[in-house]
Amino acid sequence: xxxxxxxxxxxxxxxxxxxxxxxxxxxxxxxxxxxxxxxxxxxxxxxxxxxxxxxxxxxxxxxxxxxxxxxxxxxxxxxxxxxxxxxxxxxxxxxxxxxxxxxxxxxxxxxxxxxxxxxxxxxxxxxxxxxxxxxxxxxxxxxxxxxxxxxxxxxxxxxxxxxxxxxxxxxxxxxxxxxxxxxxxxxxxxxxxxxxxxxxxxxxxxxxxxxxxxxxxxxxxxxxxxxxxxxxxxxxxxxxxxxxxxxxxxxxxxxxxxxxxxxxxxxxxxxxxxxxxxxxxxxxxxxxxxxxxxxxxxxxxxxxxxxxxxxxxxxxxxxxxxxxxxxxxxxxxxxxxxxxxxxxxxxxxxxxxxxxxxxxxxxxxxxxxxxxxxxxxxxxxxxxxxxxxxxxxxxxxxxxxxxxxxxxxxxxxxxxxxxxxxxxxxxxxxxxxxxxxxxxxxxxxxxxxxxxxxxxxxxxxxxxxxxxxxxxxxxxxxxxxxxxxxxxxxxxxxxxxxxxxxxxxxxxxxxxxxxxxxxxxxxxxxxxxxxxxxxxxxxxxxxxxxxxxxxxxxxxxxxxxxxxxxxxxxxxxxxxxxxxxx
Amino acid sequence: xxxxxxxxxxxxxxxxxxxxxxxxxxxxxxxxxxxxxxxxxxxxxxxxxxxxxxxxxxxxxxxxxxxxxxxxxxxxxxxxxxxxxxxxxxxxxxxxxxxxxxxxxxxxxxxxxxxxxxxxxxxxxxxxxxxxxxxxxxxxxxxxxxxxxxxxxxxxxxxxxxxxxxxxxxxxxxxxxxxxxxxxxxxxxxxxx
Numbered sequence: 211x212x213x214x215x216x217x218x219x220x221x222x223x224x225x226x227x228x229x230x231x232x233x234x235x236x237x238x239x240x241x242x243x244x245x246x247x248x249x250x251x252x253x254x255x256x257x258x259x260x261x262x263x264x265x266x267x268x269x270x271x272x273x274x275x276x277x278x279x280x281x282x283x284x285x286x287x288x289x290x291x292x293x294x295x296x297x298x299x300x301x302x303x304x305x306x307x308x309x310x311x312x313x314x315x316x317x318x319x320x321x322x323x324x325x326x327x328x329x330x331x332x333x334x335x336x337x338x339x340x341x342x343x344x345x346x347x348x349x350x351x352x353x354x355x356x357x358x359x360x361x362x363x364x365x366x367x368x369x370x371x372x373x374x375x376x377x378x379x380x381x382x383x384x385x386x387x388x389x390x391x392x393x394x395x396x397x398x399x400x401x402x403x404x405x406x407x408x409x410x411x412x413x414x415x416x417x418x419x420x421x422x423x424x425x426x427x428x429x430x431x432x433x434x435x436x437x438x439x440x441x442x443x444x445x446x447x448x449x450x451x452x453x454x455x456x457x458x459x460x461x462x463x464x465x466x467x468x469x470x471x472x473x474x475x476x477x478x479x480x481x482x483x484x485x486x487x488x489x490x491x492x493x494x495x496x497x498x499x500x501x502x503x504x505x506x507x508x509x510x511x512x513x514x515x516x517x518x519x520x521x522x523x524x525x526x527x528x529x530x531x532x533x534x535x536x537x538x539x540x541x542x543x544x545x546x547x548x549x550x551x552x553x554x555x556x557x558x559x560x561x562x563x564x565x566x567x568x569x570x571x572x573x574x575x576x577x578x579x580x581x582x583x584x585x586x587x588x589x590x591x592x593x594x595x596x597x598x599x600x601x602x603x604x605x606x607x608x609x610x611x612x613x614x615x616x617x618x619x620x621x622x623x624x625x626x627x628x629x630x631x632x633x634x635x636x637x638x639x640x641x642x643x644x645x646x647x648x649x650x651x652x653x654x655x656x657x658x659x660x661x662x663x664x665x666x667x668x669x670x671x672x673x674x675x676x677x678x679x680x681x682x683x684x685x686x687x688x689x690x691x692x693x694x695x696x697x698x699x700x701x702x703x704x705x706x707x708x709x710x711x712x713x714x715x716x717x718x719x720x721x722x723x724x725x726x727x728x729x730x731x732x733x734x735x736x737x738x739x740x741x742x743x744x745x746x747x748x749x750x751x752x753x754x755x756x757x758x759x760x761x762x763x764x765x766x767x768x769x770x771x772x773x774x775x776x777x778x779x780x781x782x783x784x785x786x787x788x789x790x791x792x
Numbered sequence: 793x794x795x796x797x798x799x800x801x802x803x804x805x806x807x808x809x810x811x812x813x814x815x816x817x818x819x820x821x822x823x824x825x826x827x828x829x830x831x832x833x834x835x836x837x838x839x840x841x842x843x844x845x846x847x848x849x850x851x852x853x854x855x856x857x858x859x860x861x862x863x864x865x866x867x868x869x870x871x872x873x874x875x876x877x878x879x880x881x882x883x884x885x886x887x888x889x890x891x892x893x894x895x896x897x898x899x900x901x902x903x904x905x906x907x908x909x910x911x912x913x914x915x916x917x918x919x920x921x922x923x924x925x926x927x928x929x930x931x932x933x934x935x936x937x938x939x940x941x942x943x944x945x946x947x948x949x950x951x952x953x954x955x956x957x958x959x960x961x962x963x964x965x966x967x968x969x970x971x972x973x974x975x976x977x978x979x980x981x982x983x984x985x
Contacts, residue, residue: 459932460933463937465908465937465949466949478941478945478946485933518935518939552913557921558917563914582878583914583917584883585920585921628880631880
């Protein structure tokens with residue numbers, strides 16, 4: 211065989227043969243020119259300096275290193291956002307920070323540290339990161355599309371040098387033998403390449419496993435999809451918090467939500483038009499054993515309407531079991547007690563409300579709150595305990611989180627509550643700077659009891675106890691797309707891991723005595739850790755040999771195997787020169 | 793090779809264009825912003841005649857239990873104030889609204905409150921102490937406010953709407969009202985097409 215092969219080699223210039231061999235083993239998934247260009251890079255240069263520097267800057271921006279640095283900066287930039295009070299979420303604390311740090315606060319404000327996520331420098335990092343990722347992924351996508359469309363390389367001269375090869379004589383003339391092989395490989399859905407018109411020789415190049423590039427492409431496109439989904443959520447989604455007491459209703463509007471964090475393109479009229487009533491909240495606690503007092507179950511029974519004036523539906527919201535209403539999810543994120551008070555001043559009832567108290571200790575649900583009755587010039591600071599216990603006869607403590615023995619301890623104040631100035635103030639804080647403490651505090655009260663204030667100031671009655679829940683209302687239109695893109699990205703990654711690009715070449719030369727032909731089949735794959743290609747190639751070689759030997763369709767009569775194979779083989783045996791231990 | 797190099801340039805240019813478009817979008821969005829400042833003085837929005845959103849009709853009860861049918865206010869300029877006794881800026885603007893009511897009420901301008909997330913006891917105690925006599929809707933569950941918010945943006949409490957004689961919103965003040973802003977809106981509202 212070798213002498214036949216060498217004669218054909220002489221027909222073509224030696225350099226061309228070397229080129230062809232190099233092309234056959236060029237990296238999978240790259241075009242010939244790209245393979246030659248790969249590895250270029252480095253400093254800007256060239257005659258057109260401006261364009262050179264521009265290209266250099268672009269290459270730096272879209273490099274993996276830059277993306278990682280930007281990601282790190284983004285994380286670093288978010289740190290002040292969690293340490294310092296933020297204008298968007300807690301404007302009252304920002305004001306407080308200004309009064310307590312009069313020298314530092316204006317400087318922090320100039321740097322945008324009270325509104326980090328809207329600061330220009332934060333936007334700069336975000337935009338650069340986005341640009342870096344897009345600039346990396348988009349060209350790569352084009353490249354992958356190109357490589358998925360690249361035809362197989364030309365068959366190399368010497369197929370026996372390939373990792374897998376087999377040679378056998380065929381009764382068919384060379385062109386018919388190659389045609390027969392093409393039918394077999396085409397039937398196996400290989401992409402085929404035949405010599406162009408005018409090319410010498412009878413050969414066939416076949417490549418399979420383009421799904422690998424499809425997987426790669428899918429992965430990169432899905433990555434872009436994830437980015438866009440996150441942007442979608444950031445632009446059109448919103449998050450809001452609301453505190454509702456049993457029996458209370460709220461409607462999903464900007465003015466009624468306690469906290470509202472809209473996406474960049476969300477306005478108040480985009481909110482889902484539902485309203486929700488908290489009918490009853492139940493909390494069950496473990497009442498014996500080592501974990502006594504630990505919560506066992508929370509359940510908020512709610513009724514809601516999806517449109518103003520629509521039909522009322524009921525549901526129950528539990529932890530990790532949100533209510534879905536109009537593509538918005540309503541999560542139960544907190545709970546507490548709301549003692550009901552009636553305050554009477556000189557002009558009659560000045561205040562009658564279940565007043566949410568905020569838990570100071572979530573294990574015992576000892577809670578703090580204030581009552582403001584500005585029209586009676588009265589205010590109260592209170593501590594609520596669900597299961598009261600007098601430690602040492604003097605200190606009020608709570609020994610269990612359930613309202614088994616609720617008591618309230620109040621300190622009363624009379625005077626100006628400061629509400630008339632119009633400056634916003636927290637409903638959980640009492641400004642006592644213009645008030646005087648009423649004698650008799652702290653005054654301990656049980657449900658139903660009334661504290662008649664001295665000096666005919668009025669009275670306060672502790673009517674009973676309700677509970678409140680805090681709800682998180684979230685709308686994220688990017689959630690589902692992000693999930694789908696994430697799954698597709700993983701699917702694409704798996705596809706590109708498990709599908710191999712593999713090439714099979716067939717070359718037929720006229721038989722030694724001018725009858726029939728000598729056919730060589732060679733195979734090549736990139737990585738074959740599982741060794742699957744060996745078997746696939748062996749089967750293909752047998753099929754090709756069968757097809758090109760019509761005289762004995764069952765098995766080729768006396769195939770001559772590759773150089774390493776001995777003559778007594780009945781069937782073509784693949785010649786395993788390398789990659790066995792890969 | 794030349795062809796390949798050209799294609800690379802095209803690809804790079806395409807990527808750069810995509811990036812620039814996204815950057816432009818992000819910058820636009822960032823500068824667009826939601827600049828709802830919770831300052832003491834409210835932000836005023838005036839709608840010119842012919843471009844006024846229709847105010848929704850509603851039927852509700854007042855804090856004292858009397859029925860309120862908003863449709864019956866048609867033919868009058870209405871000042872509709874969304875408020876709550878728990879809200880300090882609402883308490884702060886109370887005297888301005890009372891003064892406006894005393895000045896413009898005799899001229900045929902109607903004043904109506906929409907008391908949200910409140911209890912009638914708290915609200916009536918405030919109205920009594922402030923000397924405000926115009927009625928307020930008992931809107932504890934916020935249903936009326938929600939209907940209003942669908943028609944015009946209401947981003948905070950208090951928000952005051954001035955509605956013209958044809959039932960269209962002539963202007964909105966978000967945050968506490970000021971006397972000059974209110975007189976401007978009331979003069980605007982007198983002009984209808």
